Amino acid sequence: xxxxxxxxxxxxxxxxxxxxxxxxxxxxxxxxxxxxxxxxxxxxxxxxxxxxxxxxxxxxxxxxxxxxxxxxxxxxxxxxxxxxxxxxxxxxxxxxxxxxxxxxxxxxxxxxxxxxxxxxxxxxxxxxxxxxxxxxxxxxxxxxxxxxxxxxxxxxxxxxxxxxxxxxxxxxxxxxxxxxx
Numbered sequence: 010x011x012x013x014x015x016x017x018x019x020x021x022x023x024x025x026x027x028x029x030x031x032x033x034x035x036x037x038x039x040x041x042x043x044x045x046x047x048x049x050x051x052x053x054x055x056x057x058x059x060x061x062x063x064x065x066x067x068x069x070x071x072x073x074x075x076x077x078x079x080x081x082x083x084x085x086x087x088x089x090x091x092x093x094x095x096x097x098x099x100x101x102x103x104x105x106x107x108x109x110x111x112x113x114x115x116x117x118x119x120x121x122x123x124x125x126x127x128x129x130x131x132x133x134x135x136x137x138x139x140x141x142x143x144x145x146x147x148x149x150x151x152x153x154x155x156x157x158x159x160x161x162x163x164x165x166x167x168x169x170x171x172x173x174x175x176x177x178x179x180x181x182x183x184x185x186x187x188x189x190x
Contacts (some may be wrong), residue, residue: 036067041074052076096183099176106174106182107145110152112159113168118142124158126150139167146171 034056043050053064059078096102107128112121118132121142128145135141146152152171159166 036064038064038067038069039076040069040072041076044075044077050076052078102176102179102183103174106178107148108152108174109172110142110144110146110155111168111170111172112142112144112166113139114164114166116140116164116166120162120164121159124155126152126155 037054039052039054041049043052051061051063053060053062053067055064055067096105110127113135115138118130118140121127121130121144126147127150128147131143133141146155156166156169159169
């Protein structure tokens with residue numbers, strides 16, 4: 010039988026830190042923006058202790074992100090709207106987020122600014138110079154009317170896409186706009 014491989018980066022049980030009961034624990038390392046100080050820091054976790062001193066053999070959990078020491082109850086009730094009314098279906102959750110139009114072509118973005126049914130425009134240019142405009146479609150506004158108006162202005166539209174909201178979109182809306190009075 011071959012000898013087991015030894016990983017020199019992983020401490021042996023007898024070399025690992027111990028908890029209050031004397032059992033070996035795995036030390037953890039975190040690097041991120043420590044809140045509320047807003048500084049990038051390194052923290053080491055050993056059992057139920059947090060330290061700023063490096064701990065040999067600690068396994069790194071993350072090198073990016075935000076660290077908020079202590080117990081945090083960071084949950085939200087997605088199924089409850091402002092006022093306490095429940096959201097009962099996936100369709101109802103999606104309806105909280107707007108449909109979005111994405112239009113690409115060779116035109117000036119300002120030409121779309123006052124088209125019927127569009128909200129605030131988000132504009133980007135692709136590497137090949139194509140203009141891509143994304144905008145929320147007002148509730149009840151027919152996308153076809155917006156497309157007809159764009160063609161009526163003679164705009165060179167290469168792509169016109171109506172995007173129905175995904176659950177991610179509903180999550181963003183339900184945890185920002187409706188969650189705040």
